[in-house]
Structure formats: structure tokens, C-alpha cells
Amino acid sequence: MLRVLVIEDDGETAAEIVEDFSAAGFAVTLETDGPAGLARAQAEPFDVVTLDRMLPGLDGLALLDRLRAAGVSTPVLVLSALSSVDERIRGLRAGGDDYLSKPFFAAELRARVEVLARRPSDRDITVLRFADLQLDLIGRAARRGERLLDLYPREFKLLEFLVRHAEQVVTRAMLFEQVWGYRFDPGTNLVDVHLGKLRRKVDGPGEPALIHTVRGTGFVLRAPGP
Template sequence: MKILIIEDAEKTASFLRKGLTEKGYVVDVESNGQEGLVLAQVNSYDLIILDVMLPQLDGWSILKELRASDNKTYIIMLTARDDTDDKVKGLNLGADDYLVKPFAFSELVARIQTVLRRQSSIQKDIMVFADLEIDLNKKRVSREGNRIELTPKEFMLLSLLIRNNSVALSRSEISEKIWNINFDTDTNVVDVHIRRLRAKIDDGFKKKFIKTVRGIGYMFDES
């Protein structure tokens, strides 16, 4: 497993490199935001540990640029503030998890293992629902034979809904399984991702798969 750390605090970066290398990971470190983005774009990584406050280009901009270019590498954000708005912003931009400084190294390792385990736990299978085809192994989705590009979180969300076919899932159930966190009831991150997923999966097609269940949440319904 290869990890990129984009962190400008020298002591933190050195500590993380040493600890993760001892855990068996191959680790690259970059302190400059712009250079870190280039590394993430030209190299293949299993996971990126991304600080928010960086010189030249901040973590939010790096995250946004990577997701806009369809880079699906798993990303854990490091934030200095335990602020719900910052966390939600990162998750909405496509981060897979976040960690607030200061943190225990053991917690970071646990977060890394959890994020990487999500990928390996997806069944190796192709599922077909009418004109919608999902390759759970290659993470590819198509409708009427046309490829649909999904972000990692959108694909995880679609996979979750499909695995619970015709079962309504609440927003709290979805946020816990996809983001590994319980969101406040006034947080709309689940609704935002559902809206984006619908725009790609259902908009423009007669048959709609993603349904809203009033008073509960959402479900995938092939009927």
C-alpha cells in the first residue's frame, strides 16, 4: 500500500512517515500544496493524508482539484479545528474521512485501515437492473451502455443502496456507513450526495431507481 502525506509541519510529517513506514506502508511526503497536488496527479497512491493549511495551495483546493479530475484516491483530511462546518465541507468536496489535530497515531492507523477496508470489502460482482449496470469490482457504472463517472463517495453510496435493495435507509444509517460518523440532523451532506447521485443515475431516464421515502430517508428500488 502506497500513501502520500501532504503536510507542511516538519515534525508531524516526519513522525507520520516513520510510523507508517514501520507499519509496512510505502510513504511519500510533500510539504508544499502545489507540489503535493502534482505528486497526487502523476503517481498512483492507495491513500492520501492531506492537511488543510498548506503553502501555495490549501488542502480544500487540492481535494477539489483531484475530485474534479476524477481522481478516486482515498483521502483523509487533517484539520486543526474541531469545527462541524469544516468537516462537512471536506466530506462534501469528496474526502473519505477527517482527523482533528492533535491526534493519536493509533487512531490515524485505525482510520486508514477502515478506509482501505471499504474497498476490499466490496463484492466482486456485476449487477444489472434494467438498463443500469454496476461493476462492483472495477467500480464502474453504466446506463444504456454509457459510462457514468462517479466519485468514490457516490459509488459507495450507490453500492450501499443496492445492497439494501428496496429497503429504506435513514440519513443517520447512511452517514454512519459511508462516512463512519453520526451527523447532526440539520446537516445536509447525505441529501447533497443523494442529489448528485440522482443527477447522474436517474436524470434524463424514464425509470428512476433512487427513491425518497418520506419521514425515513432513501432507498434503491428496481420495481
């Protein structure tokens, strides 16, 4: 049975979602505000979370950000009346797995939840691979090809984040938040210093560069060209 957490403050919308999911045989839990939704998502295992963008007590994207920072990898489908491209991008970059604009058809919401539930969970992944990089998440060991990388814990965490977001530009703010746990830019070159050290370890002499600086924006882990 599919376990779904619905975080939705609009009574009518929540009732419709719960009714449809229950009729489909899902085990549904409902929370109607941000703090309660966050606490429930962290405390219990769910297959999928549907998350309203605008919530009392804690904004949906702030909730999502805290959930990911806490290491909860449950797939999240963001529901919102804000349907612009920029809003959809914000929802996905905050850690959402899918984004559905309101109003929506119940059948489409149910289908999207079922698709998310079929995806392999990050909780089952113990090794990350990109190009010739390999990260053992249990042993906390990293290799490039046959070469073992001598990484400090913070460097391993940085590289893990880059691998999980490979081919995507990650900003300094994202790294401050996800790797250091800062909710603000401390106004230092901390990220650049650590990335410089990590780059020298990952991109060895004669090896194609994997870590690239995107001027004025951040960094990207990119596979070498043909």
C-alpha cells in the first residue's frame, strides 16, 4: 500500500485529494500547516509527499529546504497556484521531484504520485558514480578511476553534492546551505577556498577537468567532452 503524506491547508482541496487517494487504496496522512507537515515528514516513512506551495506557519519551499537539509529523501510533489516557469524552477531547485500547478485533475495528480513512488529511493543508493568518479557513501571513500582521493569530510560532502547535481550549475548560496548549513551568505570566500582544494584533488595532472567555475554564478560538475 502506497503511503502518502498530504500537506495542504485548503480544506476543500485537501478533502478532494484525500478522498481520491483513499479510493485508489493509498494510505493517506493529512497535515494542514507547515510546521506540522515538516515534523510528520521527518518522523514517519512515506513513499511520496504532496506539498502545497503556500502554507501557514512555514512556506512550502522553506519546508522542503529543511526536509532535504535534514537528509529526508522522500519524493516530493509540489502543488501550487503559482504556475510561472520561474516558480516551477524554484520548486524543483528547492528539492522538489515534481511540480503540478493548481487547478489540476485528480487523475493526473494520482498518476504523478504513482510515478514518483516507483523511482528508486536515494536511501537505497550506497554508491554514486559520475564519469570516472565513484563515491562510496557508506565507506565515505572517493575514487577517480583507479586513484583514491584523499578527502576531508567537508570535501567529501562537497563532492557528493556536486555529483548528486551533476551537469547542473550550483550556486555558492546552495553550497553554503546544503554543505555548511548556513541560511545566509557569511560574506567570505569559504566556498571558493574549499572548491579550489577539492578541484586540485579531483582533477589530477593530465586528467580532463570535471569541476568548472561558472563566472558570477557558481560551479558545475561536467563530464569531459568526446
